[in-house]
Amino acid sequence: MGRSPSSDKNGLKKGPWTSEEDHKLIEYIQVHGPGNWRSLPKNAGLQRCGKSCRLRWTNYLRPDIKRGRFSFEEEETIIQLHSVLGNKWSAIAARLPGRTDNEVKNYWNTHIRKRLLRMGLDPVTHSPRLDLLDLSSLLNSTQFNLSSLLGLQAFVNPQVLALISTTLFTSHTENPEMLLQRQLQENQFLNAQIQNQEGSQVLLQKYQENQILNGPMENPTPTFQPYNQFQDRTSEIPTCTTSNLGSYNLVNGQNLQENVMLPLQNYGQILQENSSGQNFSFDSVLSTPLSSSTEDERDSYCSNFMKFEIPESLFFDDLV
């Protein structure tokens, strides 16, 4: 594993660590404790730079490191925290006991990122990849075609549709009140994404079906990049373990349910009140058990994650 043994210009060894080097490092730290990494290699009899020693210790040799495959709960925690924190691997790792930032980062890049992409989610924003949809033609049409928008409802999450419609509409008729309304809706949509990052698999599936039926869409252009509004809240999120996942506090003593699910439920209610009156339920989301294990099973579970009812008719005028 890693790189081939080599030395830098100062004669310090680079590349994979040998068991002998590991032993020296562990022995030294057991006696003197970690820290003062610059002088440590010399004192420990290692031909390594201090930085290399620190990385070896923090990423591999530390006794509290948990090795092995990430559990489903850990994976979900990483996804949730990443949706809030972004690529703050150390902050994410700090909330996963026994995991290092390097390990979390590697796991994200090799497993989770690909999974999100496969589900039609942007791994950076955790939002549905609307570039997969032919929204550019909608935006570029000189005469806004409502029927084409309604045609999309067959496979677009109502939240996405509502957000698109408000974005489109306010580009023509922006006023402070509507702007506020739009920002509120965007916040609610993003909150929903935190809870339902994987939900757009249904969206992607419908898109793929549409591709099969109608042929490939032309000029897929990124049209929507929601801003992650929860940056710099690292200190507000407590350590998350598998046992407290369901109720950890986010802000000011409010729990996840209040912060995420309430806006989400409100948004469902908005849709319900303004659409044809059909129910829009998140019950299935809340009641779905976390019991899958394999990657395919997880995908399957995630597809169920967003199986709430989509209103059969969605009135554009009422939405805005």
Add this chain to the structure above:
DNA sequence: AAATGTGGCAACCGCCTGCTA
């Protein structure tokens, strides 16, 4: 069985921040 491709991950690199003199 050999060649080639791909995924996983340990380790490195370079930048940034905070501390201290």
Add this chain to the structure above:
DNA sequence: TTAGCAGGCGGTTGCCACATT
């Protein structure tokens, strides 16, 4: 105020193991 240093962090590299052809 500023320069130097140590440590931390995120991005990237490159080797090994395994899968596929």
